[in-house]
Amino acid sequence: MLSLTTDHSLNDGQLEKVWNRINSSGEQTPPYSIQPEISETTDFESALRDTVVDDVIVMAVISINMVEMAMNFYFSSIVKFNITNLIYISVDHESCDYVMARRADVNFRCHVFREDDEHVKLTMFDNSGVFARRTNIKPLAAYAILSHGYEVLITDLDIVYLKNPISYIKRLCKESDCDMAIQMDVHEYNSGFLYARPTTSTMAVYNRTLQWSKMISAIDQECFNNALKDLKNSTAPRIVKLKSDEFPSGKIAFPGQSCPSKSFLNKVYIVHGNWLRFHEDKIHRFKDCLLWDYDGDDGYYSNPERRYVTFVNHVMSKDLTPTLLNLFAIGQILNRTAILPKVIKKGRKDIVNSWRLLKGKVFQHGAFDKATGNNYRFGKFLRHRLVPDEVNSSLSAVYSFDPDCCQGDHDTVILTPRDQERGPTVKDIQDWFGREHYAVLRLKPLIKRYENLDYENILSRDLYNILMYKRLDV
The missing domain is CATH 3.40.50 (Rossmann fold)
Structure with missing residues (x-):
């Protein structure tokens, strides 16, 4: 079981030890026992226990430069549908302080995962791999939640819910006895919006994703897709591909320079701004298309x-x-x-x-x-x-x-x-x-x-x- 703490963030050396243990775990049958060497290890488990609803936790990763988008996701999606099982995994204390101070009536949790000022200020792709390493906190956090036996809906911050997707995806997955239900991003799986159950195959996917994150400097989606290609036969997860007319990628939702039409928005569960590379472009597009609700x-x-x-x-x-x-x-x-x-x-x-x-x-x-x-x-x-x-x-x-x-x-x-x-x-x-x-x-x-x-x-x-x-x- 991977336990984290609110008061003691993982520093670089401790995170390195966690990744080394994951990297050396090979193809064992999960769940694995990964214990960071920090003094208190109960807060994360308590946060999950206080957050979960119907065995599901909604999880998103935030950092100080993404707090406005985190608040927009909160108001446009969480408050709108009274979703009470959201936990933000933060990479710095400041972002948790910011979002928690601006909560409305719908509660959520924010948990500090690690703190590294030099790294979290980056908002773009970086040849050094620093940004890529930061984005791979998402699969590590997902692995931690799954290891506690909870289902998880992983969602990027550049997403707006038009309908509450949780019960619908949960039903789709149950009907097909799936391990994961994933948004499609043209010809590959999108790691920014997916539902995962705590099964042996799902844990193997995230274990392999984290192994890839140690081998290459890449964002988590590339590592995630590499992991899915690696797992075959008995370890291959049963996947439901979420339909693009219900869970469209940014390429479909925002064709050319246009905003999605009203008829389009009435049909879909979410819109995802993932085809815009820069953080400011995402905010501009959402504001222009009336998808920005953070005042x-x-x-x-x-x-x-x-x-x-x-x-x-x-x-x-x-x-x-x-x-x-x-x-x-x-x-x-x-x-x-x-x-x-x-x-x-x-x-x-x-x-x-x-x-x-x-x-x-x-x-x-x-x-x-x-x-x-x-x-x-x-x-x-x-x-x-x-x-x-x-x-x-x-x-x-x-x-x-x-x-x-x-x-x-x-x-x-x-x-x-x-x-x-x-x-x-x-x-x-x-x-x-x-x-x-x-x-x-x-x-x-x-x-x-x-x-x-x-x-x-x-x-x-x-x-x-x-x-x-x-x-x-x-």
Whole structure:
């Protein structure tokens, strides 16, 4: 039995001993006895005993750089379906402190598995294998839970439950007498969403997965699939492949740059953002597709005092740089949060989601979020259920600075700058809208640069450089 402790995290040397014992265990018949040399070994067992419901534990691994996504999973999936058997396996104390302090009415547990500040700060793939080694904490934690005789539903944090999958998967597995039920990721098994029973074959899979993690620097999914290929005959697990039309991978759920349709979401049990490599991209995509339910400490959705500026129509333009320069400049001048526009690609009828605007290396690793101070929202933002009615009902008239844009449109208010040739000034914008009390200021798209607006000085240097030196073509 593998026992861990809340108060004494496994350090590198202790974890090395655990892995060495696993690696040297060969093809023995599990369960194996693996005992880390730490002083207290009862807390983990107690945590599991307090968590389990109907013999099942829902388990996800978190770290300090993933706490926001952990909270989104909690609110979008756990709270929504009143799932009370979740345990987070944390790799640092800070992440446990963060999530536990933000719990709602639905309880969960958080258990510190190991602590290594240098390692857990990594959020990307790393040639040194450090990130890969951290992700292999997941199969080690799964092995520990199984060794206590519990069934486990392993779930990545970039997943949202649209229906409660637990009883359905449990029934599927029971009907076929399976060892494991696993989401398919195109042509291989996805280790980020699977249900496992504490059988001899399942324990052998995780034993072999951990052996692979010692032999190669790879993420747990590669080690997991290698292990499944290795196990044959009597040790091969009986596997139920979860149907892709019910448990789709990210490639199916998010085709191209599109969000899943309402009809699609009504059919599936989960959506998985696993085909997005970068952590920030996953958050952006979930927010843009209304799959993000974590309101945060600053009331991302619910703050009734925040004011916004948005374009009411889809933008029909190839180069979006002037459009975004104007949107963020007006937001900065008026202290309003910019809501990104929708875009119609030239020559096509389909609408590109706001998330597409942030795609590209210049926006990865949070560069865009840092440059804007997170003071922007995605195109569907106002449709989210957490946005207060008092915000959604407080809409301004629709304004434009371009007299040629709206011929025959009696619903648009045309504002004429003092200098019609060079466009509006900062003072013009302040005079027009500075006393505007509506929560949402609505404008027709502004698709050209105005000479009177010194964008370089209005915007932060980083944001101006991003918008100017990286063409945002769609």
